[in-house]
Amino acid sequence: MTHFTTTQSIPKITKQWIVDGQNGLDSLKYTEGPIPDLGDTQVLVKIHAVSLNYRDLIIPQGKYPWPVKPGVVPGSDGAGIVLAVGKNVTRFQPGDKVVTMLNQLHIAGPVTNQSNKHGLGGSVDGTLRTIGAFDEQGLVPVPECLTYIEAATLPCAGLTAWNALFGLSGKAVTAGQYVLTQGTGGVSIFALQFAKAVGARVIATTSSNEKALFLQRLGADHVINYRETPDWGSRVKQLTPGGVGVDLVVEVAGPTTLKQSAASVKLDGTISVVGFVGGESKETMPSLLDTWINLFTARGLWVGSRLQMEDMCRAIEANPDRLHPVVDPRVFKLSQVKEAYEYLASGKHQGKVCVEIEH
Amino acid sequence: MTHFTTTQSIPKITKQWIVDGQNGLDSLKYTEGPIPDLGDTQVLVKIHAVSLNYRDLIIPQGKYPWPVKPGVVPGSDGAGIVLAVGKNVTRFQPGDKVVTMLNQLHIAGPVTNQSNKHGLGGSVDGTLRTIGAFDEQGLVPVPECLTYIEAATLPCAGLTAWNALFGLSGKAVTAGQYVLTQGTGGVSIFALQFAKAVGARVIATTSSNEKALFLQRLGADHVINYRETPDWGSRVKQLTPGGVGVDLVVEVAGPTTLKQSAASVKLDGTISVVGFVGGESKETMPSLLDTWINLFTARGLWVGSRLQMEDMCRAIEANPDRLHPVVDPRVFKLSQVKEAYEYLASGKHQGKVCVEIEH
Amino acid sequence: MTHFTTTQSIPKITKQWIVDGQNGLDSLKYTEGPIPDLGDTQVLVKIHAVSLNYRDLIIPQGKYPWPVKPGVVPGSDGAGIVLAVGKNVTRFQPGDKVVTMLNQLHIAGPVTNQSNKHGLGGSVDGTLRTIGAFDEQGLVPVPECLTYIEAATLPCAGLTAWNALFGLSGKAVTAGQYVLTQGTGGVSIFALQFAKAVGARVIATTSSNEKALFLQRLGADHVINYRETPDWGSRVKQLTPGGVGVDLVVEVAGPTTLKQSAASVKLDGTISVVGFVGGESKETMPSLLDTWINLFTARGLWVGSRLQMEDMCRAIEANPDRLHPVVDPRVFKLSQVKEAYEYLASGKHQGKVCVEIEH
Amino acid sequence: MTHFTTTQSIPKITKQWIVDGQNGLDSLKYTEGPIPDLGDTQVLVKIHAVSLNYRDLIIPQGKYPWPVKPGVVPGSDGAGIVLAVGKNVTRFQPGDKVVTMLNQLHIAGPVTNQSNKHGLGGSVDGTLRTIGAFDEQGLVPVPECLTYIEAATLPCAGLTAWNALFGLSGKAVTAGQYVLTQGTGGVSIFALQFAKAVGARVIATTSSNEKALFLQRLGADHVINYRETPDWGSRVKQLTPGGVGVDLVVEVAGPTTLKQSAASVKLDGTISVVGFVGGESKETMPSLLDTWINLFTARGLWVGSRLQMEDMCRAIEANPDRLHPVVDPRVFKLSQVKEAYEYLASGKHQGKVCVEIEH
Numbered sequence A, B, C, D: 001m002t003h004f005t006t007t008q009s010i011p012k013i014t015k016q017w018i019v020d021g022q023n024g025l026d027s028l029k030y031t032e033g034p035i036p037d038l039g040d041t042q043v044l045v046k047i048h049a050v051s052l053n054y055r056d057l058i059i060p061q062g063k064y065p066w067p068v069k070p071g072v073v074p075g076s077d078g079a080g081i082v083l084a085v086g087k088n089v090t091r092f093q094p095g096d097k098v099v100t101m102l103n104q105l106h107i108a109g110p111v112t113n114q115s116n117k118h119g120l121g122g123s124v125d126g127t128l129r130t131i132g133a134f135d136e137q138g139l140v141p142v143p144e145c146l147t148y149i150e151a152a153t154l155p156c157a158g159l160t161a162w163n164a165l166f167g168l169s170g171k172a173v174t175a176g177q178y179v180l181t182q183g184t185g186g187v188s189i190f191a192l193q194f195a196k197a198v199g200a201r202v203i204a205t206t207s208s209n210e211k212a213l214f215l216q217r218l219g220a221d222h223v224i225n226y227r228e229t230p231d232w233g234s235r236v237k238q239l240t241p242g243g244v245g246v247d248l249v250v251e252v253a254g255p256t257t258l259k260q261s262a263a264s265v266k267l268d269g270t271i272s273v274v275g276f277v278g279g280e281s282k283e284t285m286p287s288l289l290d291t292w293i294n295l296f297t298a299r300g301l302w303v304g305s306r307l308q309m310e311d312m313c314r315a316i317e318a319n320p321d322r323l324h325p326v327v328d329p330r331v332f333k334l335s336q337v338k339e340a341y342e343y344l345a346s347g348k349h350q351g352k353v354c355v356e357i358e359h
Helices: A054-058 A154-166 A186-197 A209-217 A232-239 A258-264 A306-318 A334-346 B054-058 B154-166 B186-197 B209-217 B232-239 B258-264 B306-318 B334-346 C054-058 C154-166 C186-197 C209-217 C232-239 C258-264 C306-318 C334-346 D054-058 D154-166 D186-197 D209-217 D232-239 D258-264 D306-318 D334-346
Strands: A004-006 A013-019 A028-034 A042-051 A079-086 A097-100 A131-135 A139-141 A178-182 A201-206 A222-225 A246-251 A265-273 A296-300 A354-356 B004-006 B013-019 B028-034 B042-051 B079-086 B097-100 B131-135 B139-141 B178-182 B201-206 B222-225 B246-251 B265-273 B296-300 B354-356 C004-006 C013-019 C028-034 C042-051 C079-086 C097-100 C131-135 C139-141 C178-182 C201-206 C222-225 C246-251 C265-273 C296-300 C354-356 D004-006 D013-019 D028-034 D042-051 D079-086 D097-100 D131-135 D139-141 D178-182 D201-206 D222-225 D246-251 D265-273 D296-300 D354-356
Touching: A013 A334, A028 A334, A042 A097, A054 A334, A097 A154, A139 A306, A154 A186, A154 A246, A154 A265, A154 A306, A178 A186, A178 A258, A186 A201, A186 A246, A186 A306, A201 A209, A201 A232, A209 A222, A222 A232, A232 A258, A246 A258, A258 A265, A334 A354, B013 B334, B028 B334, B042 B097, B054 B334, B097 B154, B139 B306, B154 B186, B154 B246, B154 B265, B154 B306, B178 B186, B178 B258, B186 B201, B186 B246, B186 B306, B201 B209, B201 B232, B209 B222, B222 B232, B232 B258, B246 B258, B258 B265, B334 B354, C013 C334, C028 C334, C042 C097, C054 C334, C097 C154, C139 C306, C154 C186, C154 C246, C154 C265, C154 C306, C178 C186, C178 C258, C186 C201, C186 C246, C186 C306, C201 C209, C201 C232, C209 C222, C222 C232, C232 C258, C246 C258, C258 C265, C334 C354, D013 D334, D028 D334, D042 D097, D054 D334, D097 D154, D139 D306, D154 D186, D154 D246, D154 D265, D154 D306, D178 D186, D178 D258, D186 D201, D186 D246, D186 D306, D201 D209, D201 D232, D209 D222, D222 D232, D232 D258, D246 D258, D258 D265, D334 D354
Parallel strands: A178 A201, A178 A246, A201 A222, A246 A265, A265 A296, B178 B201, B178 B246, B201 B222, B246 B265, B265 B296, C178 C201, C178 C246, C201 C222, C246 C265, C265 C296, D178 D201, D178 D246, D201 D222, D246 D265, D265 D296
Antiparallel strands: A004 A079, A013 A028, A042 A079, A042 A131, A042 A354, A079 A097, A097 A139, A296 B296, B004 B079, B013 B028, B042 B079, B042 B131, B042 B354, B079 B097, B097 B139, C004 C079, C013 C028, C042 C079, C042 C131, C042 C354, C079 C097, C097 C139, C296 D296, D004 D079, D013 D028, D042 D079, D042 D131, D042 D354, D079 D097, D097 D139
16 A cells, blocks of 8 residues: 555554444444545544434434434544555644544535534444544644543534534624523533633523532533422522523523523523434424524534534644543443443543543 | 704694504594694605504504503504604605505614614504605605505515515525415515526415416416415425425414424425414424424514615515515505405404505 | 602712813813603613723824714713603612613624614713612613622623623634633723633733733733734644644734734634724734634624623623632722723723712 | 546556746646556546646746645646546546546645645646546535636635635625725636626726726726826725725735725725735835725635635536626637746736637
């Protein structure tokens, strides 16, 4: 193979997990495979860290609503070092530290049917392996101030939060606005941090006083225990000047919270809807017509574009003290991926669940 | 009264309708009243034309969900000529032709609790009278190319359509985009015209072939008869290149159409939700979570600001052939307001139902 | 006068300065005048603090390029308490703390010929008096965390800086961007603070190492002494990652600095041009064609709108630690206005030069 | 070569022009070369049409201010059909009609130092050849309603005009605004057409009454003969309501016109500076400080991004009657490229000078 440049010796084999079936953890198999041929515009990456997401949990369960490639290497997020580059690569060189994009083709602008078909760990091979090849368009430099593990938390949780706050150009969060975040999941923590970094105020909901302390240490201006205050929407409004409500809600829970979120948002405010980790609920969710009745904007979003990822990485580099990703202290090895999945599913983590890959 | 300037003799009395009760048309009373004292920043307007809106129908029925002043003069929209101006008025002088704003205090930016409390014909006296006094901030010059009757169609229907298309800065309709409009009501016709004026393409739904012809003459690129194609969402997608769907839906009907609207819109597209003239439906409406499942933005909006109204008027002046408001041929006199309300309620009109006021 | 509401006794007389001629300080006269009649939409304000601006210096010198009313009360900036309100006032009530807008009619949107004709202390009476009447549209509530003196620094210096950073919607400063500020004048210090408050990085120029320390304490990431590095444009580029240059320059000096500013800005970056306090220079300034040759946007701006002022005040309230206006320790009394002007002209101040008015 | 897919037989040889030296037309050599190896993400294009630009004239003269590859194939613009695609190509397939991007790497967002180094016909091989290989990221589908020749006019002239009108998000041209265009060059004609297509009004300058007629037929609302009215800036202002000036100037001439352009633009308006085809002038150009004195924004721009190109192509497809590129009737063959360059240099053309390539 002479058609690419490298400064390191390239292994012949990659260790990797694959998703073989839809039986949950039993479908995860730890195997070996050949190093892929490197295309002209591809970059060979030695992967050092991976973070796990809710999406990774449901793919081996067969519950993921978009296509999954049979035998796919799982893993949505990863960070590592460039081993070699194809002959037409212009963006990277060997030795560069890189982090992956979830949607490999979503460079900028709106999501398209096309850009949505190349998700790592779903329709194309992901990051739970020692070495992978990715098109140069699907990678971004690791922010200087972050470790591989920290960088591996960015592609899904970080970018989703960034997009939720800043992705709608006429309604991007700015200094002085109020943002509501829900709980202590990855997206919510990033949203809290990003909001504080641009001078906004944050009201956070949570289920325990212990987590409330954690959120306050991260900078939350107000924390509401939603178990003690199930009708927390009106409490949120009270906490804002004039009782008008928050400018933006980062909605991660879905059915269980949307009603309170709609009660929290101000006139002409925004609810960024990024998932439904709260699971099902017997309560009827507000309908689309509620956007008119209560006058707000509800914006669904899926992760974000590479341009947004690059903006986010610049913001992190400029605020190394305020924007450190929160990683759960329990970090797993590549061989322990099943334990990592179980830990994520248990909900006991605080911060992102990560896998560190030794070489 | 020496503290204002005028070039005309001012009548002592205004004829006016008032809303006396919540018994529907029986609550409308035709009376006389004194000319109001003119405040320092107010403008005295001889009203020449009024257009009627759905809102005007439900206010005397007691069904309007916001506060109504007892004995209010109804009428949301009006156009006329300035008779006199208060001593501190800077924006107008006697002889100017003006059109009213629905929300008298909404000058620019988002709707606020404050700006929302000064709606003509609801919380403050409206336009169904021969002479009224309005703060100069709540008036806009009539576009040169329009008659009083045409201008009177702008404050509610016109501005709502304008805001629906262009009000969300990151997602304003531009040349080449696809817009879906529903039916032949005032907002929908304006939306069709504005979309065509900026070079967009329009798919319109309607209930009859006769109305379809009318929509095509107004410039609709495609018309779908929703009686023949109840599942029209998928048909809309087929009509767009690549089957991706439309960039924007102007949602006026609500419960009866939102499901198909959500099926019509492209990834990262927008549904502007401006009302529910379609009435109730047994079908469950899409919930806010659908914005995430199908990836779109749903934006509720109420009319618009004076800055938007001024932009709209400039656009109309620049496109006198393409942007003529559509007025139903049956125009009523001030004494015939009840007939006008009945005609609007009948749904037989095509274009805005207007009242011309003789002096 | 029964047509307005108040809770306090209103003095009969206001002390005031007037500009009588164009002989510099000799034109400033300290006089008394009657309390103005209060219009229906006006607010009577007991003024507690004023800050001075370069504009105030040149108005009595006859060098101001826009119209000045003969005998005008000078003073562009002021803050005080509401004594009484006209009968149609909706935005304020007696006891409210308010700060003035420089351009009384610029509520939102672009500057117009009309909105530009009502500048306090120039075409209409300003703030260097004990009591003044202002239209309610030309006032904004004082941010809760500020004193009157601090609030009085906002209308010119604060708002200009805010507009320079955030006023061009497609190019508003965000977290991670680089901003260049020049010196230690009022606008530059606010620009530095606002940039840091939203997570951007700041490179500041100055003329002495003492001022450099001051700028670093305010949060500047890098400070360049332009006396030691006259060719500082290339130094600025070196300080940015990849040597690409800064995203935004806040240009306050003009002829003496524009060449270096153009050398500092990145491709597709922005120079916000807000004045020429640097005075004349023998060097030829870059021409408009340089925006094409070096690919950047140069945006002239004059202060800002009330909507922007309100956004700025919210940002200040949300960041009371980071966004405290810097006031020079030497604060003057109303009778000492000439000394205050001289102190401002001397350039010895650090932070805004303010006048406190005792009652 | 098995690593790409095709449905056609691929020639072995391409005819091509090269730039051999800096002696003007004498440096242009008509030669043959091998078909390039097709990279994994590259697309092999049989080129059917090329349009010429001012840039193409000065590259063989050695006057181009950016790097030029020795022996480069000239030609900035081209359109053709896909013959074959590399194995990793996702955006195109054989048989697709495509048009090239000038800056092959500028996909979206601001110009970067990196994206600026891959200009066709300058730093990388261009379009004056029968067959070329381009990365799939540097191509866009031809709008359905256009011929190859028409499509070949889009990448430089069309996209520059589009970016000039719509590229600054807060100041994009909308219906009702006034736009000033200069002369009958490629960018100016496109700017006129795009402005009219979105409902704006156009004032155009020109040098002869014959060209004035041509501009009026294209839709210009007003035409000013700048030979008869050298002080045309004030005339432009008179033509706008209230004498306020135009919202946007598309500045193509530079030194000879910028003074009048600055006199034409309204407060807070924009001058998009896209070149200096007017050549040198003895007059001093307005400086960057004039953006503050007269309150406007001057924005330099270079062509535009692929995302903008795609938006433009959608707009053209939606307005096939209004947005047909204007091609000079004299179309050249590939062997006549020197005559084509001479014709372009002569200034006698009206519309784009194009080369049609026979196969």
